[in-house]
Amino acid sequence: MAPKVLISDKLSPTAVQIFKDRGIDADFQPDLGKDKDKLAEIIGNYDGLAIRSATKVTEKIIANANNLKVIGRAGIGVDNVDVPAATAKGIIVMNTPFGNSITTAEHAIAMMFAVARQLPEADASTRAGKWEKSKFVGTEITAKTLGVIGCGNIGSIAAERAIGVKMRVIAYDPFLSPERAMNLGVEKVDLDELFRRADFITLHTPLTDKTRNIIDAAAIAKMKDGVRIINCARGGLIVEEALAEALKSGKVAGAGIDVFSSEPAKENVLFDAPNVVCTPHLGASTSEAQENVALQVAEQMSDYLLHGAVTNALNMPSISAEEAPKLTPFVRLAELLGLFAGQLTQTGIKAIKIEYEGTVAEMNVRALTSAALTGVLRPMLQTVNMVSAPAMTRERGIHVEEVRREQQGAYEGYVRLTITTERQSRSVAGTVFGDGKPRIIQIKGINMEAELGPHMLYVTNEDKPGFIGNLGTVLGDAGVNIATFNLGRSERGGDAISLVEVDGPIAEDVLAKVLALPSVVQVAPLAF
Incomplete structure (x- = not known):
């Protein structure tokens, strides 16, 4: 019997056709995602669920999804999916992390121009017949300094576009290497220096415990008088009340806000603030981006349902069925070692070295390295997965080295991960014992045995x-x-x-x- 996929949001007809052409029974109900009760009632009939942002895949829906094997999100954000509940149920959650990068970066640049020249207000005034030339004196972009917070895939595109319009670009990103910054043509700085020097600030970082409220009243106080702030990344990065007060006082001359702490934002403190351009989360809303992510998710879900191939999964490593029993404990070990080192790393990472010794050196170390990189990056980039981690590492100019060698020490097989930052190197090693549980066996050259x-x-x-x-x-x-x-x-x-x-x-x-x-x-x- 052909696998059945429910499409509960508005995906393009081409994406629906991909499912059908690949032999998938595709049930296209683009408005169903808004009806939680109906979705919970019928979800048990499907092997796959393809969504955008309108469908909320809650714990209740997952509890009813007794046949569901994969959830595919056309886009990067999975805030609308209860990933832990899906994982506990054995459901893979996929996204399409790179399909809308250009579109989001372009929207940030467009917002910057709109804020600099007060375009929405000038448009409304002109349409009202007022012709208020003296009221709308803007500021030039050329030769101004743009501070980019988060210089990954989207942030680096925004930086390149800004350089193209003759701006100076400074960037804050703990994972951005000096070499990558040089290649991009940006100057890497710490966050306080970015606040102090930037004429414009644009946010391109995910929402994590470390980035939540990254722009608050204290941060704004460190900024230039008359700074302009753009957020097309995630609501929650800015304390909206603090920004509203700064706009009213004139400390912040203008803001372009595409994302809000609560969406849909029918009411918000920023709506009454002066010199704000607000858009309804349009960062990924171009016909090209919508088409790209829809086609990608259809291909990924079809590959998994038909062949078991896993791509861009947030909660499952890319491992074949044959090697899974032996490899899975070491994948978990590699991710834990990365997570251990990543949480202790406070400065920019230059290099990551992963050494495989003994029996583990004969395994699929590509999967192990991806797991280790995922762990290293996750404290700052919570949506990173085993597929996207290598690409995100390359984007930031971090050199990755793999070393394999035969058994030399007392352990039959172990993994050592070393992170080199601009200040120091830190290593952590571990192995898997007979009970299948990962153990730490060495930290910074000091031997110890510890279960995490x-x-x-x-x-x-x-x-x-x-x-x-x-x-x-x-x-x-x-x-x-x-x-x-x-x-x-x-x-x-x-x-x-x-x-x-x-x-x-x-x-x-x-x-x-x-x-x-x-x-x-x-x-x-x-x-x-």
Whole structure:
């Protein structure tokens, strides 16, 4: 029987035809996504669900999706899909991360021009017969400094377009290497310097815990008087109330906002602010982009349903059925090593080296490397997956090196990941034991054996008496329960590392107390 796919949003006729041409039974109901109850009622009849942004794939819908194997999102954002629920149900979630990059970058440039010349207000005034030439004195783009926050796929295109209209471009992106910045023709700076120097600021970063509210009242205070801000990335990157106040005071001369903290935005504090150009999330809305992502998702879903090929999956590695049982634990190990190192990396990454020794060196290391890169990038780019991670790494000019060698040490097979930043190198190694669980076996050259739990505390310190007792006291006084406690040191009295599993997240004030302990050098919470 042919696989059945429900298309519950408006996909192009060409995409629908791709399903049919590939032998897929495609049920095109473009308005069904708006009816949650009806969707929940019939979703159990389908093997695949193709959507845009209108369909909300909630936990309730997934609970009814007893035959569903794949959800395909035509576009990059999967905010409308409960990915953890889909993963728990064994449903692959795919997206099309690169289909609308040019369109979004072009919209940001268009918004910048509209804000600089007050085009919407001037248009409305002229149509009203007012002819207010003196009211709409704009500012030139040429020779101004554009600050790009997030210089990945979309941000780099926006930077290139801005250079084309003779702007100076500075960029903040922890993953942007100096070499890549040079090739793009942009100057890499830290965030405070970007705020201080930029005449225009455009946001092209995903919404993560680290980027949420990246532009707040404190950030705006650091900016030039008369700065203009563009956001075509994600709502939540800007504290809208703070921006509205800055627009009213004149600190910010204008803003172009395509995305909002709550969408659809029928009401918003920015709507009443002066000198704002607002659009209804049009970043990806061109006929070319809509067509591209629709065709891509149709091809990807067909390939999976017919042949088991996985492309651009957010919750499943690209691994063949034959090698899965042996490889999967090491894929998880590689991703954990990357996630471990990525969470501890605060400066720009220049290189990532992954060493495979012993039995693991004979495996599909391409999948392992993709998993490791995914882990490294995920703290900053939460939508990254095993397919997109290598491309995102290349975009940022990060050099990736793979090394394979025969067994030399005590372990039958292990993986070591080393990140080199502009300031230092940090390595972490691990293996998979007979129980199939990944273990850390070495951090920064210090041997230790540790299983990674959901919440960990990483502490580096000088090896001096009293440290363990002091740390236990601070955590105990704060009501933090210790599940496991792993220690290692380079030598007596030398550098030491503690890796502590706790039962939940640790508050910032508790972390500050740990950092203040005698002999403590670094403290970082880790989540896995």
